[in-house]
Amino acid sequence: MKRLNISRFYQGMNLTAFSLVMVFLYIPILILIIFSFNNAKIITGWRGFTLKYYFQLFENDTIKEAFRNTMVIAGLSTFISTVLGVLTALGMENKKFSGRKLMSALIYVPLVIPDILMGVSLALLFNFTRVNTGMFTVLIAHITFCISYTVIVIQSRLEGFNYSLVEAAMDLGARPAYIFWKIKFPLMLPGIIAAALLAFTLSIDDFIITFFTSGRGFDTLPIYVEGTIRRGTITTINSLSTLMIGFTLFLVVITKRLRKILISTI
Amino acid sequence: MEEIRIENLTKDFDGFLAVDDVSLSINSGELFSFLGPSGCGKTTLLRMIAGFEIPAKGKILIGNTDITDLPPYKRQVNTIFQNYSLFPHMTVFDNVAFGLRIRKTPKLQIIERVKEMLSLVKMEDQANKYPDQISGGQKQRIAIVRALINQPKVLLLDEPLAALDLKLRQHMLIELMNIHDAVGITFIYVTHDQGEAMSISDRVAVMNHGKIVQSGPPDDIYERPASIFSAYFIGETNLITGEVIGIEENYVQLKCPDGAGNSLELDSTFNFPPYLGQELTLSLRPEKIAISRSKPRYQDDINVLKGTIEDILYLGSHTQYIVRVGALKFRVFSQHKRVYFDDKALDWDEPVWLFWHDTDSWLINQIPENVLSFNELADGGVNHYQRSSKRPYQA
Numbered sequence: 127m128k129r130l131n132i133s134r135f136y137q138g139m140n141l142t143a144f145s146l147v148m149v150f151l152y153i154p155i156l157i158l159i160i161f162s163f164n165n166a167k168i169i170t171g172w173r174g175f176t177l178k179y180y181f182q183l184f185e186n187d188t189i190k191e192a193f194r195n196t197m198v199i200a201g202l203s204t205f206i207s208t209v210l211g212v213l214t215a216l217g218m219e220n221k222k223f224s225g226r227k228l229m230s231a232l233i234y235v236p237l238v239i240p241d242i243l244m245g246v247s248l249a250l251l252f253n254f255t256r257v258n259t260g261m262f263t264v265l266i267a268h269i270t271f272c273i274s275y276t277v278i279v280i281q282s283r284l285e286g287f288n289y290s291l292v293e294a295a296m297d298l299g300a301r302p303a304y305i306f307w308k309i310k311f312p313l314m315l316p317g318i319i320a321a322a323l324l325a326f327t328l329s330i331d332d333f334i335i336t337f338f339t340s341g342r343g344f345d346t347l348p349i350y351v352e353g354t355i356r357r358g359t360i361t362t363i364n365s366l367s368t369l370m371i372g373f374t375l376f377l378v379v380i381t382k383r384l385r386k387i388l389i390s391t392i
Numbered sequence: 393m394e395e396i397r398i399e400n401l402t403k404d405f406d407g408f409l410a411v412d413d414v415s416l417s418i419n420s421g422e423l424f425s426f427l428g429p430s431g432c433g434k435t436t437l438l439r440m441i442a443g444f445e446i447p448a449k450g451k452i453l454i455g456n457t458d459i460t461d462l463p464p465y466k467r468q469v470n471t472i473f474q475n476y477s478l479f480p481h482m483t484v485f486d487n488v489a490f491g492l493r494i495r496k497t498p499k500l501q502i503i504e505r506v507k508e509m510l511s512l513v514k515m516e517d518q519a520n521k522y523p524d525q526i527s528g529g530q531k532q533r534i535a536i537v538r539a540l541i542n543q544p545k546v547l548l549l550d551e552p553l554a555a556l557d558l559k560l561r562q563h564m565l566i567e568l569m570n571i572h573d574a575v576g577i578t579f580i581y582v583t584h585d586q587g588e589a590m591s592i593s594d595r596v597a598v599m600n601h602g603k604i605v606q607s608g609p610p611d612d613i614y615e616r617p618a619s620i621f622s623a624y625f626i627g628e629t630n631l632i633t634g635e636v637i638g639i640e641e642n643y644v645q646l647k648c649p650d651g652a653g654n655s656l657e658l659d660s661t662f663n664f665p666p667y668l669g670q671e672l673t674l675s676l677r678p679e680k681i682a683i684s685r686s687k688p689r690y691q692d693d694i695n696v697l698k699g700t701i702e703d704i705l706y707l708g709s710h711t712q713y714i715v716r717v718g719a720l721k722f723r724v725f726s727q728h729k730r731v732y733f734d735d736k737a738l739d740w741d742e743p744v745w746l747f748w749h750d751t752d753s754w755l756i757n758q759i760p761e762n763v764l765s766f767n768e769l770a771d772g773g774v775n776h777y778q779r780s781s782k783r784p785y786q787a
Contacts, residue, residue, distance in 0.1 A: 293444055294477035296464040298491040298542060312481050 155371065162364035179365040189366065192350040195261065199346060200329040203268035208322045210269070211276025212314070215284055218277075230281075236274040244271060245338030252339065259341030267339040268332065272325040279324060283317025323381050327374065395420035395578045396441070396546060401450035403436055410436040412602035413450075418580065418595075423572050425581040425589040428599035429625065434582045437599075438548050441580065442471045454545055470539035471548040475555060476531045478523040484510070484534055485519040491542040509537040512574065513567075529560050536571060546578045553588060565592055586626045590614065598622045614677075616663065620758050623675040630676040630722050633759050634658065636666050643693075643750045646674060650718025658695050662755040673756045679725040680752035683713055685738065688747045695753070697722075697746045701738055713738065715746055722746060 165176035183189055214233070218226055236244065248267050252259055287310070295305045333348040340349060347370070351363055396418040403411040411433040418424045426434035439445040441452055443464035452460045459467050470491075478487050488506045497505070510516045513533035518526055526534070532552060539547055552568070553561045569592050572579050583589050589596050590610040597607035598621070606618040617623035620631065634656075638645030643659045644666050650656050660674050688694060699717035713724040724746060738744060 288475075288477070290473050290475060290477045291479060293464070294471070294473060295479075295490070296444075297442060297469075297471045298538065299465045299494045300490075301465055304494060309479060 158364055159368050159371070162368040164364075167359075167361055179361045180369075183362050183365050183369070186362065188345070189347075189350065189362070192345045192347050195344060196330055196346040196348075199261070199264055199268055200326050202265055203272050203329045204322050204325040207269045207272035207276045207325050208318060210273050211280050211321055211325075212318060214273070214277045215280040218281065219284060233274050233277050236271055237278070241271075241332075241334040242338075245335040248335065249338040259339060260344045263339045263341070264336055264344060264346070267335050268329045271332070271335060272328055275324050275328060276321040279321040280314065280317045283314055283320075287313060319381060319384065323377065326377070330370075393420040394418075395422070395454065396580075397451075397453040398437075398441075399451040399453070401437065401440060401452065402448045403433075403440060403445060404448055409602050411440070411447075414602070414604055415450075416597065416604060416607060418578060420578055421576055422594045423569075423579045423581065423592055425583060425593040425596045426599055427583060427586060427589040427596050427626070428605075430584055432599040433602040434584075434599050435550055438471075438550055438580065438582045441546070442469055442548055443467050468545040469548060470542055470544040470546075471550060472532075472535050472539055472552045474551045476523075476535040478531055478534060478538070480523050483520050483522055484515065484526065487523070487534055488538045488541055490538060505541060509541050512540075512571070513537055528556050529564060532556065532564060533567075536568075540571075540575060544577065546580060549579060549581045551583055552581075553583075553585075561588075568592060590626070598625060600625070616754055617675055617756060620673055620675075620756055620760060623754075623756060628678050628723060628725075630678060630681075631760070632656075632658070632674045632676070632720065633671060634674060636668055636670045636672060639666055639668065644672075644755060646672065646755075648674070650720050652718035654718055656697060656717070658753070659693070659750040660695075660753040660755050661751050664755075664757045666755070666757075671759050673759055674753050675756055676722075676748065676753040678712070678723040679710075679727075681722065681724045681746050681748045683715065683724045683726050683738065684745050684747075685742070687745050691747075693750045694747050695750065699744060699746055701740055701742050701744055704738070704740060713744075715744060717746070 162179060163175050163177065164173055165178070166173040217223065218230060220226070223229075245267075248263070248270070249259075252263050257263060291309055291313075292305055295309050296302075300308065330346075331348055332346075333352060336346050336349055337352075340346070345353070347366070351366065354360075354363055394417050398417070399415050401411055401414045402409070414433075414437060426437060428434050436445060440447050443459070443462060443466075447460060450460070451458055454468060459469075479490070482490070485506055488509055489502050492502045492505060506519070507516060510519060513536065515530060515533055518530065523531060523534070535552075536547075549568075553564050556564060565588060568579075572592075581589070581593065593610055595608060596610050596613055598605045598613060600621050606613055606622045613622055614627055617626070617629075623629045623631065632648050634646035634648030636644055637647045637657070642661065644662050646658045646660060648656045648658055658674060666672065682688070688696060697717050699715040699722065701713055702716045702721065703714035705712040705714075710725045710727045713726060715722045715724055
């Protein structure tokens with residue numbers, strides 16, 4: 127009688143599950159990439175290879191402007207929310223600060239609030255205060271939702287921080303400012319980079335909150351993509367998306383390299 | 393020459409007195425240890441000298457300078473932390489150079505000094521490694537030279553060997569002594585390990601409940617404990633309470649109830665003025681007692697007791713016998729020296745003679761606060777041991 131090899135069975139199961147997950151995750155992206163080179167206006171089937179939609183992309187001024195807007199918003203909101211995140215996380219380290227618990231609860235809330243709620247409430251706020259919607263309001267909105275993420279990421283890095291290193295540095299003659307820049311900041315840096323990267327990616331692909339706070343005339347890429355799809359032209363969107371995927375992958379690789387270099391030099 | 397003086401130093405944490413009115417002075421170049429159980433205040437005391445804790449009362453002086461209120465970075469004191477606290481993002485070289493760089497020392501001089509320091513601990517070839525690439529013992533060495541490169545007047549060591557394994561600990565202990573001899577500065581060593589404290593210190597201060605119970609050279613503390621705590625905490629001991637019935641020039645005669653209706657008459661040395669009828673405690677180290685099947689021939693200045701072996705524990709370098717005399721239990725250590733042995737090894741339930749010289753026991757001017765704790769002390773955890781099925785030393 128042949129016995130069933132249990133561990134081989136489970137191994138097979140695991141492999142199947144893993145492959146299915148991979149298939150469902152990456153097949154759509156793969157299709158998108160393939161069809162960005164398809165010489166057809168609508169997705170009907172393969173009509174031959176072309177790069178013309180990529181060229182169209184670079185000739186389209188609306189896209190170029192949307193791209194510029196996205197980058198400016200992402201860059202500024204990443205920078206501001208990371209700096210604020212570092213300061214907040216350091217401030218919340220102080221155990222004597224009485225509002226600490228309330229503050230950390232308040233920081234967690236935006237993570238669980240539905241985007242639409244946040245978008246609507248920000249739109250109401252801007253309407254109520256009669257601030258003209260546009261780049262400024264989008265920037266404020268992006269900083270608002272990014273800051274929760276940056277604080278939490280940096281805070282988690284600080285939690286594992288060995289305070290006796292600060293004591294050791296002080297013992298060796300270092301003053302507080304020197305300790306911050308030579309010991310604390312370098313050890314926080316991986317957390318800061320991770321926070322910035324997260325904020326950046328959150329900002330470039332946000333649609334809902336941007337939609338409610340941008341008003342007419344200020345489009346970011348996600349807003350533009352949505353508008354274009356609504357009008358029915360999908361071809362340039364495919365090539366745009368492919369470029370965005372490439373860009374994100376590039377970003378991930380760069381930050382990994384950057385982290386290594388930064389940690390070893392400081 | 394006096395290096396450090398501590399005056400009436402007190403520190404409390406939310407009402408809990410961690411260090412309670414401690415005064416002492418430590419000599420220049422001395423290796424001084426604070427020894428005590430965890431929570432006795434020894435680390436708090438050290439942290440106050442380093443500047444990490446602010447005393448509630450009292451003064452700390454180095455030389456003639458009052459450093460009580462100086463921040464850590466302005467004190468000529470450096471600390472070795474229990475977990476080494478090397479900077480993980482810096483190489484061994486940069487860790488050691490840290491103190492010099494703060495002082496803006498010229499580059500060439502830094503390189504020279506760091507090399508010199510690394511060669512002191514034989515780690516010149518590890519300069520470019522990161523702390524997580526070297527072993528525990530090596531980390532400890534780097535922590536030591538990182539502190540010494542600043543040429544402190546005093547080096548504070550907070551349980552520096554606690555994280556190392558036994559063999560390495562013994563090795564590092566010798567290395568620490570060598571470093572102390574080489575640099576010649578004052579070392580203040582904090583530990584809960586009596587073996588460490590006894591073996592490397594010039595003087596030891598035994599601490600309990602935030603106070604210094606006794607301080608002095610290690611042999612003084614071991615041979616002439618001033619309190620029940622120091623007798624019991626350092627090494628092992630038998631404690632017997634009794635009443636003074638005779639006072640001679642060199643010894644006191646003590647009548648000790650054995651708990652079974654009889655009383656034992658024991659002679660012992662002392663260093664305080666006793667009076668007749670005074671209740672005292674006698675401390676008798678287990679290794680000072682001889683154990684034999686036959687009665688000793690000469691009995692001048694010798695205390696002799698007859699008892700029964702209740703338990704035998706073979707411990708490698710020696711055997712521990714638990715001998716019952718009346719209701720008292722004596723712990724006796726006997727080394728395996730065949731010349732001292734009877735022909736046949738001692739066995740369970742065998743009647744034996746215990747004897748020791750008057751000068752080998754010591755009187756403590758104190759009786760245990762309550763009977764219960766005294767019984768626990770006197771038993772010394774004996775009752776926790778299991779009777780071993782193995783025969784002890786086979787003659």
